[in-house]
Amino acid sequence: MRKHSQELWLVLMVSLGASAIYSVLSLARKLTSTQGLAGSVTTINQPLAKTPWLDLVSQLASISLALVPVLLALYFLRMDKIKIGLMPVKRDWIIGISLPLIIGIPGIALYVVALNLGLTSRIVPSSLGDYWWTPVVLVLAALRSGLQEEIIAVAFFAKKLKIIRPEITIISVVVLSSLFRASYHLYQGFSAFLGNFVMGLVFGYLFMRTGRVAPLVIAHTIMNTAVFIGFPLVAGFL
Structure with a gap:
Protein backbone atom coordinates (compact mmCIF):
# COMPACT_ATOMS: atom_id res chain seq x y z
CA MET A 1 0.00 0.00 0.00
CA ARG A 2 1.28 3.45 -0.93
CA LYS A 3 1.98 5.98 1.79
CA HIS A 4 1.15 9.41 0.39
CA SER A 5 2.54 11.22 3.44
CA GLN A 6 5.87 9.46 2.93
CA GLU A 7 5.91 10.38 -0.75
CA LEU A 8 5.26 14.00 0.16
CA TRP A 9 8.01 14.15 2.77
CA LEU A 10 10.52 12.31 0.60
CA VAL A 11 10.05 14.67 -2.35
CA LEU A 12 10.22 17.73 -0.09
CA MET A 13 13.31 16.59 1.78
CA VAL A 14 15.32 15.88 -1.36
CA SER A 15 14.42 19.30 -2.74
CA LEU A 16 12.88 22.45 -1.27
CA GLY A 17 12.37 21.03 2.21
CA ALA A 18 16.13 20.60 2.54
CA SER A 19 16.52 24.13 1.15
CA ALA A 20 14.21 25.41 3.88
CA ILE A 21 16.42 23.91 6.59
CA TYR A 22 19.59 25.33 5.08
CA SER A 23 17.80 28.66 4.61
CA VAL A 24 16.95 28.94 8.31
CA LEU A 25 20.53 28.07 9.23
CA SER A 26 21.85 30.64 6.75
CA LEU A 27 19.62 33.34 8.26
CA ALA A 28 20.83 32.41 11.75
CA ARG A 29 24.46 32.75 10.63
CA LYS A 30 23.76 36.17 9.12
CA LEU A 31 21.93 37.40 12.22
CA THR A 32 24.72 36.29 14.56
CA SER A 33 27.61 37.47 12.37
CA THR A 34 29.59 40.62 13.13
CA GLN A 35 28.10 42.50 10.17
CA GLY A 36 24.55 41.36 10.95
CA LEU A 37 21.80 40.76 8.43
CA ALA A 38 21.94 44.29 7.01
CA GLY A 39 25.67 43.99 6.27
CA SER A 40 25.50 40.56 4.68
CA VAL A 41 25.51 39.78 0.98
CA THR A 42 23.66 36.86 -0.60
CA THR A 43 24.67 35.73 -4.08
CA ILE A 44 22.16 33.48 -5.82
CA ASN A 45 24.00 32.33 -8.96
CA GLN A 46 27.67 31.78 -8.22
CA PRO A 47 30.58 30.34 -10.23
CA LEU A 48 31.13 26.63 -9.63
CA ALA A 49 34.59 26.45 -11.19
CA LYS A 50 37.41 28.85 -12.08
CA THR A 51 37.81 27.54 -15.62
CA PRO A 52 35.03 28.93 -17.87
CA TRP A 53 34.22 25.70 -19.73
CA LEU A 54 34.19 23.70 -16.51
CA ASP A 55 31.99 26.33 -14.86
CA LEU A 56 29.54 26.01 -17.77
CA VAL A 57 29.42 22.22 -17.48
CA SER A 58 29.05 22.46 -13.69
CA GLN A 59 26.21 24.99 -13.97
CA LEU A 60 24.34 22.80 -16.47
CA ALA A 61 24.86 19.73 -14.27
CA SER A 62 23.60 21.57 -11.20
CA ILE A 63 20.47 22.80 -13.01
CA SER A 64 19.74 19.36 -14.45
CA LEU A 65 20.16 17.49 -11.16
CA ALA A 66 17.93 20.00 -9.35
CA LEU A 67 15.10 18.95 -11.69
CA VAL A 68 15.24 15.27 -10.69
CA PRO A 69 12.95 15.81 -7.65
CA VAL A 70 10.54 17.57 -10.03
CA LEU A 71 10.43 14.45 -12.18
CA LEU A 72 9.87 12.37 -9.05
CA ALA A 73 6.94 14.59 -8.03
CA LEU A 74 5.44 14.31 -11.52
CA TYR A 75 5.90 10.53 -11.41
CA PHE A 76 3.96 10.27 -8.14
CA LEU A 77 1.22 12.53 -9.47
CA ARG A 78 0.91 10.39 -12.59
CA MET A 79 0.57 7.31 -10.37
CA ASP A 80 -2.26 9.16 -8.62
CA LYS A 81 -3.79 9.95 -12.03
CA ILE A 82 -3.68 13.65 -11.17
CA LYS A 83 -3.17 16.29 -13.86
CA ILE A 84 -1.72 19.70 -12.96
CA GLY A 85 -1.87 21.50 -16.32
CA LEU A 86 1.87 21.71 -16.93
CA MET A 87 1.73 22.03 -20.72
CA PRO A 88 0.80 25.68 -21.41
CA VAL A 89 -2.14 26.81 -23.51
CA LYS A 90 -2.87 30.33 -24.76
CA ARG A 91 -4.63 31.45 -21.59
CA ASP A 92 -1.68 30.26 -19.47
CA TRP A 93 0.66 32.56 -21.39
CA ILE A 94 -1.64 35.55 -20.90
CA ILE A 95 -1.84 34.96 -17.14
CA GLY A 96 1.84 34.06 -16.89
CA ILE A 97 2.96 37.27 -18.57
CA SER A 98 0.56 39.42 -16.51
CA LEU A 99 1.50 38.04 -13.08
CA PRO A 100 5.05 39.48 -13.00
CA LEU A 101 3.59 42.99 -13.21
CA ILE A 102 1.28 42.27 -10.26
CA ILE A 103 3.81 40.41 -8.11
CA GLY A 104 7.26 41.38 -9.38
CA ILE A 105 7.17 45.18 -9.19
CA PRO A 106 5.77 45.35 -5.61
CA GLY A 107 8.29 42.64 -4.64
CA ILE A 108 11.21 44.74 -5.83
CA ALA A 109 9.82 47.77 -3.99
CA LEU A 110 9.53 45.71 -0.80
CA TYR A 111 13.16 44.60 -1.15
CA VAL A 112 14.41 48.17 -1.61
CA VAL A 113 12.49 49.39 1.46
CA ALA A 114 13.67 46.44 3.57
CA LEU A 115 17.25 46.97 2.41
CA ASN A 116 17.17 50.60 3.52
CA LEU A 117 15.69 49.55 6.87
CA GLY A 118 18.33 46.87 7.39
CA LEU A 119 15.77 44.06 7.39
CA THR A 120 17.27 42.05 4.58
CA SER A 121 20.53 40.88 3.12
CA ARG A 122 21.87 42.62 0.02
CA ILE A 123 20.98 40.32 -2.87
CA VAL A 124 23.34 39.76 -5.79
CA PRO A 125 21.39 37.70 -8.35
CA SER A 126 24.52 36.63 -10.24
CA SER A 127 28.30 36.78 -9.92
CA LEU A 128 28.92 34.63 -12.98
CA GLY A 129 31.62 35.82 -15.37
CA ASP A 130 30.87 37.79 -18.51
CA TYR A 131 30.84 34.85 -20.92
CA TRP A 132 28.77 34.14 -24.02
CA TRP A 133 26.92 31.41 -22.13
CA THR A 134 26.12 33.44 -19.03
CA PRO A 135 22.67 34.69 -20.20
CA VAL A 136 21.77 31.16 -21.33
CA VAL A 137 22.67 29.70 -17.94
CA LEU A 138 20.75 32.43 -16.12
CA VAL A 139 17.62 31.81 -18.20
CA LEU A 140 17.92 28.07 -17.54
CA ALA A 141 18.41 28.76 -13.82
CA ALA A 142 15.27 30.89 -13.86
CA LEU A 143 13.34 28.09 -15.60
CA ARG A 144 14.67 25.56 -13.09
CA SER A 145 13.36 27.65 -10.20
CA GLY A 146 10.01 28.07 -11.91
CA LEU A 147 9.60 24.35 -12.49
CA GLN A 148 10.97 23.29 -9.12
CA GLU A 149 9.05 25.72 -6.95
CA GLU A 150 5.70 25.77 -8.71
CA ILE A 151 5.47 22.03 -9.33
CA ILE A 152 6.76 20.92 -5.93
CA ALA A 153 5.77 23.74 -3.54
CA VAL A 154 2.38 24.40 -5.12
CA ALA A 155 0.98 21.61 -7.30
CA PHE A 156 2.51 18.51 -5.71
CA PHE A 157 2.25 19.93 -2.18
CA ALA A 158 -1.42 20.85 -2.61
CA LYS A 159 -2.54 17.67 -4.34
CA LYS A 160 -0.76 15.34 -1.94
CA LEU A 161 -2.05 17.27 1.07
CA LYS A 162 -5.62 16.91 -0.20
CA ILE A 163 -5.13 13.15 -0.56
CA ILE A 164 -3.60 12.85 2.91
CA ARG A 165 -6.18 15.14 4.55
CA LEU A 206 -4.74 30.54 -8.74
CA PHE A 207 -3.68 26.92 -8.85
CA MET A 208 -6.49 25.76 -6.56
CA ARG A 209 -9.01 27.66 -8.67
CA THR A 210 -7.73 26.64 -12.12
CA GLY A 211 -5.85 23.38 -11.48
CA ARG A 212 -3.12 24.62 -13.82
CA VAL A 213 0.50 25.13 -12.86
CA ALA A 214 1.72 26.31 -16.29
CA PRO A 215 0.95 30.05 -15.79
CA LEU A 216 2.79 29.97 -12.47
CA VAL A 217 5.87 28.41 -14.05
CA ILE A 218 5.79 30.99 -16.84
CA ALA A 219 5.41 33.91 -14.42
CA HIS A 220 8.13 32.64 -12.08
CA THR A 221 10.54 32.11 -14.96
CA ILE A 222 9.91 35.58 -16.37
CA MET A 223 10.40 37.25 -12.97
CA ASN A 224 13.64 35.41 -12.23
CA THR A 225 14.99 36.01 -15.73
CA ALA A 226 14.30 39.73 -15.40
CA VAL A 227 16.07 39.86 -12.02
CA PHE A 228 19.03 37.67 -13.01
CA ILE A 229 19.78 39.39 -16.31
CA GLY A 230 18.52 42.89 -15.51
CA PHE A 231 20.36 43.20 -12.21
CA PRO A 232 23.59 44.71 -13.67
CA LEU A 233 21.51 47.52 -15.19
CA VAL A 234 20.02 48.64 -11.87
CA ALA A 235 22.67 47.50 -9.37
CA GLY A 236 24.12 51.00 -9.11
CA PHE A 237 20.81 52.42 -7.88
CA LEU A 238 20.35 49.91 -5.02
Missing part, protein backbone atom coordinates in the same frame (compact mmCIF):
# COMPACT_ATOMS: atom_id res chain seq x y z
CA PRO A 166 -9.32 15.22 2.37
CA GLU A 167 -11.10 17.42 4.91
CA ILE A 168 -8.52 20.22 4.70
CA THR A 169 -9.84 23.51 3.35
CA ILE A 170 -8.49 25.27 0.27
CA ILE A 171 -7.51 28.27 2.41
CA SER A 172 -5.45 26.03 4.69
CA VAL A 173 -3.69 24.41 1.72
CA VAL A 174 -2.85 27.80 0.20
CA VAL A 175 -1.55 29.20 3.50
CA LEU A 176 0.58 26.12 4.23
CA SER A 177 1.99 26.14 0.70
CA SER A 178 2.79 29.86 1.05
CA LEU A 179 4.54 29.36 4.39
CA PHE A 180 6.59 26.57 2.87
CA ARG A 181 7.57 28.77 -0.09
CA ALA A 182 8.53 31.60 2.25
CA SER A 183 10.60 29.32 4.49
CA TYR A 184 13.17 28.36 1.86
CA HIS A 185 13.70 32.03 0.97
CA LEU A 186 14.63 33.06 4.52
CA TYR A 187 18.32 32.98 3.64
CA GLN A 188 17.73 36.26 1.80
CA GLY A 189 16.17 38.03 4.78
CA PHE A 190 12.80 38.87 6.27
CA SER A 191 11.52 40.80 3.27
CA ALA A 192 12.04 37.71 1.09
CA PHE A 193 9.98 35.68 3.58
CA LEU A 194 7.13 38.20 3.49
CA GLY A 195 7.29 38.76 -0.26
CA ASN A 196 7.32 35.08 -1.10
CA PHE A 197 4.53 34.37 1.37
CA VAL A 198 2.30 36.89 -0.41
CA MET A 199 3.38 35.52 -3.78
CA GLY A 200 2.52 32.05 -2.52
CA LEU A 201 -0.98 33.16 -1.55
CA VAL A 202 -1.63 34.49 -5.04
CA PHE A 203 -0.05 31.56 -6.87
CA GLY A 204 -1.60 28.96 -4.58
CA TYR A 205 -5.06 30.47 -4.95
